[in-house]
Amino acid sequence: MAERRIHCHRVMLESGWATGQLLELDSDGFVSAISDHGGEQVDSELKGPVIPGMSNCHSHAFQRLMAGLTSGTSAGVDNFWSWREAMYGFARQLTPEQIEACAAWLYAEMLSAGYTSCGEFHYLHHQADGTPYPNLAETSARILSAANRSGISLTLLPVYYQSSGFGNKGVEPHQRRFANSLDDYLAIIDQVQKMVAHSPVLRSGIAPHSLRAVPTSALAELLGASDDRLPVHIHVAEQLAEVEQCVDHLGARPVQWLLDSVNVDGRWCLVHATHMEPQEARLAAASGAIAGLCPSTEADLGDGFFNAAQWLADGGKMSIGSDSNLVVSPSEELRLLEFTERLRRRQRNVLRSENQPCGMFLWQHAARNGARAIDQPAGRIAKGCRADLVELNPDHPLLASRSEESILETVVFAGLEGMIRSVFVAGNQVVSDGLHVNHELLAGAFKEVSGALLQA
Numbered sequence: 001m002a003e004r005r006i007h008c009h010r011v012m013l014e015s016g017w018a019t020g021q022l023l024e025l026d027s028d029g030f031v032s033a034i035s036d037h038g039g040e041q042v043d044s045e046l047k048g049p050v051i052p053g054m055s056n057c058h059s060h061a062f063q064r065l066m067a068g069l070t071s072g073t074s075a076g077v078d079n080f081w082s083w084r085e086a087m088y089g090f091a092r093q094l095t096p097e098q099i100e101a102c103a104a105w106l107y108a109e110m111l112s113a114g115y116t117s118c119g120e121f122h123y124l125h126h127q128a129d130g131t132p133y134p135n136l137a138e139t140s141a142r143i144l145s146a147a148n149r150s151g152i153s154l155t156l157l158p159v160y161y162q163s164s165g166f167g168n169k170g171v172e173p174h175q176r177r178f179a180n181s182l183d184d185y186l187a188i189i190d191q192v193q194k195m196v197a198h199s200p201v202l203r204s205g206i207a208p209h210s211l212r213a214v215p216t217s218a219l220a221e222l223l224g225a226s227d228d229r230l231p232v233h234i235h236v237a238e239q240l241a242e243v244e245q246c247v248d249h250l251g252a253r254p255v256q257w258l259l260d261s262v263n264v265d266g267r268w269c270l271v272h273a274t275h276m277e278p279q280e281a282r283l284a285a286a287s288g289a290i291a292g293l294c295p296s297t298e299a300d301l302g303d304g305f306f307n308a309a310q311w312l313a314d315g316g317k318m319s320i321g322s323d324s325n326l327v328v329s330p331s332e333e334l335r336l337l338e339f340t341e342r343l344r345r346r347q348r349n350v351l352r353s354e355n356q357p358c359g360m361f362l363w364q365h366a367a368r369n370g371a372r373a374i375d376q377p378a379g380r381i382a383k384g385c386r387a388d389l390v391e392l393n394p395d396h397p398l399l400a401s402r403s404e405e406s407i408l409e410t411v412v413f414a415g416l417e418g419m420i421r422s423v424f425v426a427g428n429q430v431v432s433d434g435l436h437v438n439h440e441l442l443a444g445a446f447k448e449v450s451g452a453l454l455q456a
Contacts, residue, residue: 029426053116
């Protein structure tokens with residue numbers, strides 16, 4: 001017998017838009033059946049168009065505190081590397097309690113924007129001087145607590161970090177919070193797996209930070225010692241300088257080196273993968289790895305352009321992430337991704353399929369493959385998937401008279417502000433009338449952290 005029933009007046013299923021559908025959910029919030037609504041008593045009545053929640057494949061939660069504070073006024077060249085120095089300053093100051101408060105509010109923002117699951121690429125493991133907390137997984141536990149407080153579905157990706165650059169240089173003082181021996185890192189992973197083991201919304205994975213931060217021998221040891229069912233996320237080929245250094249030290253470009261040296265397959269998420277040669281990209285796409293694209297952060301940091309159109313032509317799969325969390329909007333990430341291709345090719349509606357317009361294709365493709373990238377049973381409204389749902393506001397001026405074909409075009413290209421009415425994760429309502437159900441509490445805690453850091 002169904003534990004909960006949700007009546008959707010209009011809902012986007014795998015086969016397209018459908019009307020008058022009844023979603024029956026089991027005790028864990030998974031869809032056990034979908035059928036025409038025959039007047040049965042329901043727990044929730046969703047009158048606005050219902051779309052699958054978006055999966056955010058790549059987030060650094062604490063960096064939300066930096067939004068708007070890294071532009072700088074110095075006369076020198078400002079780039080990724082100068083931004084990174086500013087980031088270290090924030091990373092040094094945060095306590096576990098502050099990390100949790102920041103993450104909980106960010107996840108509330110994500111939910112209000114239509115993200116229903118998130119991959120948290122988490123590397124603030126220790127105290128500022130590198131001294132471990134008595135519980136090695138202290139900050140990981142804080143991130144999971146933040147997810148529970150917000151109601152988001154989360155895949156925690158503790159980061160393995162050993163070196164400040166190619167050549168196994170060891171870590172610099174401001175990176176001591178990040179670094180672990182392999183034994184300590186595996187102990188964190190083991191604790192995290194135990195913490196998420198019985199949750200319908202929490203998962204875990206592994207995250208070697210990058211080839212510059214994880215020497216090749218350490219990467220091989222990590223992959224050999226960890227559970228080969230876990231998703232693997234890695235920063236790769238984000239900056240041209242990184243590519244050049246990799247060629248100098250390893251004799252190959254980063255993505256090519258990975259393809260030649262380890263078993264890259266569908267459990268890998270290649271975060272950014274911005275700078276690939278055509279042959280690298282073809283092989284990477286064929287491997288089944290998912291490209292984790294973060295267009296707002298990549299634009300903010302001046303990373304360069306990912307060749308999304310060619311990646312899709314090669315059969316590649318894409319997901320989106322908010323990364324530095326300067327922007328928390330799946331619509332903006334998708335819009336930037338498409339607009340970059342339009343500017344480069346001087347064409348419109350580049351990223352689409354034969355049967356779907358651009359916005360619909362991008363939302364469904366990113367939701368489905370983002371969920372795959374973070375090992376979440378979501379991204380689709382279908383039997384066997386978790387009921388992670390976004391109900392749009394049918395009274396919004398831009399949505400009130402839209403045809404079903406143009407709903408997601410409007411969501412993606414006109415922005416989501418005011419367009420979301422409610423959000424559900426595993427069938428539990430976490431956003432009502434456009435606001436997170438704990439908006440005031442979580443926002444207040446975040447403001448306290450932000451104020452304390454800026455006054456320090």
